[in-house]
Amino acid sequence: MKSDIRRLSSDAPDFDAQIAALQAPMEVIDPGLVTTVSEIIGRIRERGDAAIIELTQSLDDHAVTDMSDLIFDKQRLSEFEQRISDAERSALKTAAARIERYHQQQLIQDWSIEDEYGSRLGQRILAMSSAGLYVPGGKASYPSSVLMNAIPAKVAGVPDVTMVAPTPGGKLNPLVMAAASMAGVDRVVTIGGAQAVAALAYGTESIKAVDKIVGPGNRFVAEAKRQVFGKVGIDMIAGPSEIFVIADGSVDPKWIALDLMSQAEHDEVAQAVCISPNDAYLDAVAEAIDALLPTMPRRSVIEASLKNRGALIVVEDLERAARLSNLFAPEHLELAVRDADQLLPHITHAGAIFLGAYSSESLGDYCVGTNHVLPTSGAARFSSPLGVYDFQTRTSIIDVNSQGAKALAEVAGTIADGESLAAHAMAARIRVEDPN
Amino acid sequence: MKSDIRRLSSDAPDFDAQIAALQAPMEVIDPGLVTTVSEIIGRIRERGDAAIIELTQSLDDHAVTDMSDLIFDKQRLSEFEQRISDAERSALKTAAARIERYHQQQLIQDWSIEDEYGSRLGQRILAMSSAGLYVPGGKASYPSSVLMNAIPAKVAGVPDVTMVAPTPGGKLNPLVMAAASMAGVDRVVTIGGAQAVAALAYGTESIKAVDKIVGPGNRFVAEAKRQVFGKVGIDMIAGPSEIFVIADGSVDPKWIALDLMSQAEHDEVAQAVCISPNDAYLDAVAEAIDALLPTMPRRSVIEASLKNRGALIVVEDLERAARLSNLFAPEHLELAVRDADQLLPHITHAGAIFLGAYSSESLGDYCVGTNHVLPTSGAARFSSPLGVYDFQTRTSIIDVNSQGAKALAEVAGTIADGESLAAHAMAARIRVEDPN
Numbered sequence: 033m034k035s036d037i038r039r040l041s042s043d044a045p046d047f048d049a050q051i052a053a054l055q056a057p058m059e060v061i062d063p064g065l066v067t068t069v070s071e072i073i074g075r076i077r078e079r080g081d082a083a084i085i086e087l088t089q090s091l092d093d094h095a096v097t098d099m100s101d102l103i104f105d106k107q108r109l110s111e112f113e114q115r116i117s118d119a120e121r122s123a124l125k126t127a128a129a130r131i132e133r134y135h136q137q138q139l140i141q142d143w144s145i146e147d148e149y150g151s152r153l154g155q156r157i158l159a160m161s162s163a164g165l166y167v168p169g170g171k172a173s174y175p176s177s178v179l180m181n182a183i184p185a186k187v188a189g190v191p192d193v194t195m196v197a198p199t200p201g202g203k204l205n206p207l208v209m210a211a212a213s214m215a216g217v218d219r220v221v222t223i224g225g226a227q228a229v230a231a232l233a234y235g236t237e238s239i240k241a242v243d244k245i246v247g248p249g250n251r252f253v254a255e256a257k258r259q260v261f262g263k264v265g266i267d268m269i270a271g272p273s274e275i276f277v278i279a280d281g282s283v284d285p286k287w288i289a290l291d292l293m294s295q296a297e298h299d300e301v302a303q304a305v306c307i308s309p310n311d312a313y314l315d316a317v318a319e320a321i322d323a324l325l326p327t328m329p330r331r332s333v334i335e336a337s338l339k340n341r342g343a344l345i346v347v348e349d350l351e352r353a354a355r356l357s358n359l360f361a362p363e364h365l366e367l368a369v370r371d372a373d374q375l376l377p378h379i380t381h382a383g384a385i386f387l388g389a390y391s392s393e394s395l396g397d398y399c400v401g402t403n404h405v406l407p408t409s410g411a412a413r414f415s416s417p418l419g420v421y422d423f424q425t426r427t428s429i430i431d432v433n434s435q436g437a438k439a440l441a442e443v444a445g446t447i448a449d450g451e452s453l454a455a456h457a458m459a460a461r462i463r464v465e466d467p468n
Numbered sequence: 469m470k471s472d473i474r475r476l477s478s479d480a481p482d483f484d485a486q487i488a489a490l491q492a493p494m495e496v497i498d499p500g501l502v503t504t505v506s507e508i509i510g511r512i513r514e515r516g517d518a519a520i521i522e523l524t525q526s527l528d529d530h531a532v533t534d535m536s537d538l539i540f541d542k543q544r545l546s547e548f549e550q551r552i553s554d555a556e557r558s559a560l561k562t563a564a565a566r567i568e569r570y571h572q573q574q575l576i577q578d579w580s581i582e583d584e585y586g587s588r589l590g591q592r593i594l595a596m597s598s599a600g601l602y603v604p605g606g607k608a609s610y611p612s613s614v615l616m617n618a619i620p621a622k623v624a625g626v627p628d629v630t631m632v633a634p635t636p637g638g639k640l641n642p643l644v645m646a647a648a649s650m651a652g653v654d655r656v657v658t659i660g661g662a663q664a665v666a667a668l669a670y671g672t673e674s675i676k677a678v679d680k681i682v683g684p685g686n687r688f689v690a691e692a693k694r695q696v697f698g699k700v701g702i703d704m705i706a707g708p709s710e711i712f713v714i715a716d717g718s719v720d721p722k723w724i725a726l727d728l729m730s731q732a733e734h735d736e737v738a739q740a741v742c743i744s745p746n747d748a749y750l751d752a753v754a755e756a757i758d759a760l761l762p763t764m765p766r767r768s769v770i771e772a773s774l775k776n777r778g779a780l781i782v783v784e785d786l787e788r789a790a791r792l793s794n795l796f797a798p799e800h801l802e803l804a805v806r807d808a809d810q811l812l813p814h815i816t817h818a819g820a821i822f823l824g825a826y827s828s829e830s831l832g833d834y835c836v837g838t839n840h841v842l843p844t845s846g847a848a849r850f851s852s853p854l855g856v857y858d859f860q861t862r863t864s865i866i867d868v869n870s871q872g873a874k875a876l877a878e879v880a881g882t883i884a885d886g887e888s889l890a891a892h893a894m895a896a897r898i899r900v901e902d903p904n
């Protein structure tokens with residue numbers, strides 16, 4: 033069996049065009065989708081729980097009649113911890129503890145400075161009051177994603193975390209429910225789609241509105257998040273997952289083949305790319321893929337993904353490989369090279385960088401401690417891994433004394449005059465002219 | 469002259485309904501706006517500069533024929549510093565220096581920890597490569613906003629900052645252009661609207677695409693930012709400005725009247741609210757507003773704003789005032805009380821908190837050093853003042869050694885098995901079973 037992963041060379045005259053074709057297709061607004069989602073949101077805002085039940089019956093094929101069938105509190109959730117195997121429970125607990133320890137480092141802290149007049153200026157940090165987590169249903173319903181979304185919120189100190197997860201046909205995933213319990217989620221509502229996003233944003237009789245919604249979903253969920261942005265906070269809009277590997281030939285090609293395939297098995301439009309100055313090594317990676325493919329339960333997904341968006345690319349040297357990676361700002365980047373620390377400074381934006389032979393993406397996906405919710409489709413140019421900071425807010429603190437107000441009154445007054453805002457100018461100047 | 473600012477009391481039986489009526493109206497998606505903006509973005513993506521020139525001619529009434537008429541590089545910008553008065557230049561320089569000093573404190577730093585196996589886990593921080601600043605035209609074209617948007621980007625270390633600002637009729641504002649020069653903006657393009665957002669997001673022949681777009685604008689700009697989100701980063705969608713003042717009666721009512729009016733003069737839908745346990749003090753504030761109104765150049769805007777959305781609210785005590793403020797999570801909150809530090813812990817979310825009699829919002833708007841781009845319409849529940857952190861990205865760094873890979877292989881493998889992701893499981897386990 034041979035995979036159809038493409039082979040590219042930076043020597044080729046049409047190399048730039050081939051690379052452009054590998055980049056994520058640009059999204060366009062779909063007016064039909066905008067309207068459909070807007071109507072669903074409108075139904076939830078107008079009719080609350082009744083609309084949730086109707087939509088869950090019709091869209092999720094789930095014969096519920098009462099909201100209490102859909103809401104699992106902490107007590108009901110904790111029961112699922114006993115419905116999974118000891119090995120699974122132990123693995124999830126180890127992963128959760130490591131994720132928590134890593135994320136503790138991300139807590140941002142209050143700070144302040146004193147200026148030359150003795151005025152105090154700074155920022156105060158608070159946890160958000162509530163958060164909603166969207167966990168996809170069906171084939172992408174992962175307990176690891178529950179840990180990755182919920183733990184940062186809990187480390188931040190968010191007191192009230194609601195998770196939603198569609199359950200088509202009413203089938204619960206015990207691993208997902210157990211992970212929610214372990215991560216400290218306050219309740220799970222087994223609903224999904226745009227209706228779940230609307231319920232989290234606006235609230236219903238039974239579901240409390242939250243301050244921020246995070247987590248990936250299908251295009252209805254993504255569009256719903258876009259539409260409720262402003263009423264609540266949202267995280268980035270997630271695209272297909274990607275891995276780029278820069279390899280010098282020093283790492284077992286079978287390991288790299290598995291890393292590429294573990295990305296490819298997610299999704300037919302996931303992307304797996306290996307870049308190397310060593311053409312013979314890329315041959316070995318291709319052979320390892322071909323040898324491993326027949327053993328893969330998700331073989332057809334892997335084949336489709338490698339054919340659609342995969343590539344093995346030979347370039348002149350590692351620096352060129354780094355520049356090529358920088359062009360994509362990939363979600364995951366493995367530096368499968370002898371001296372990864374030496375190559376690291378050549379890498380600009382990426383979601384997560386895995387250094388050396390032993391840092392497989394798979395460890396990052398589950399248990400090393402870092403977050404697996406990462407910017408996709410080049411969004412690492414402007415956004416960051418999901419973290420504790422996504423659940424904390426900053427407030428500016430301004431404590432000016434009379435000396436400071438006097439020193440700054442004319443500065444503020446002059447600029448306000450330039451902006452034709454007379455009340456602003458007077459508010460600054462009166463504190464000098466007509467003291468308390 | 470008497471203002472029509474409403475008087476409310478927490479004793480009133482319909483107080484909750486009156487408060488609900490004061491909250492920001494919820495936005496609904498306007499399908500017509502979505503389509504119009506989507507078409508403008510499509511024109512820019514397809515025809516680039518030619519579409520920019522057409523739209524700037526037709527929408528901005530600006531008779532340009534060539535892109536070079538619209539682009540001001542650093543050299544051309546610096547000339548505007550000589551076209552403003554010495555007092556204006558000095559005031560902007562003082563403000564810029566103070567804003568820069570405050571924002572220096574916000575730089576986030578690399579960090580890493582070592583786990584029990586000697587693996588290194590952390591985050592690397594980089595500045596974004598480029599940013600776009602949208603500065604509104606017409607009545608809301610403010611040099612202070614240029615400083616507030618550009619300085620954090622430059623403190624973060626963004627090497628390439630493009631500012632766009634519509635210039636209806638081709639009329640430049642020398643203060644805005646001079647502020648751009650002082651803040652280190654790399655170029656100003658005098659275009660606006662959805663077409664400017666599209667040009668920054670997708671690039672044209674003459675305008676480089678950027679990684680993130682920040683800054684407020686009208687509803688076309690807001691909708692365009694929503695549509696390009698994902699291709700580029702965006703900041704929050706700005707709503708009307710708000711000030712809440714909690715007053716115990718210890719601060720000159722004229723000062724508070726001016727603080728309320730300085731918010732009201734921005735916009736007919738801006739909101740100015742004063743909450744106090746002291747009814748007689750609220751009378752004095754109302755009298756001060758009435759006395760000052762005739763002196764205000766923007767009197768009609770102030771009157772409309774106070775009538776539409778303003779309020780003087782009497783409550784039983786300062787803690788109730790704090791709870792009321794928390795319900796709104798206002799953009800600006802003044803604690804005009806004798807002991808502001810004592811009241812501060814009762815305040816949860818707000819954009820910026822001004823402590824004591826001398827901390828007027830006006831100083832924060834211009835020159836105290838904090839940022840005046842703040843979350844509006846309750847968004848302080850989930851977002852933060854614009855800052856240096858908005859122009860930095862975090863990348864996860866994962867450097868696992870062979871011991872760590874061995875210790876974690878079974879944890880990752882077990883969870884991957886539970887998710888039916890065989891390649892993930894094998895990628896973790898093979899590094900133990902079949903070592904390099």
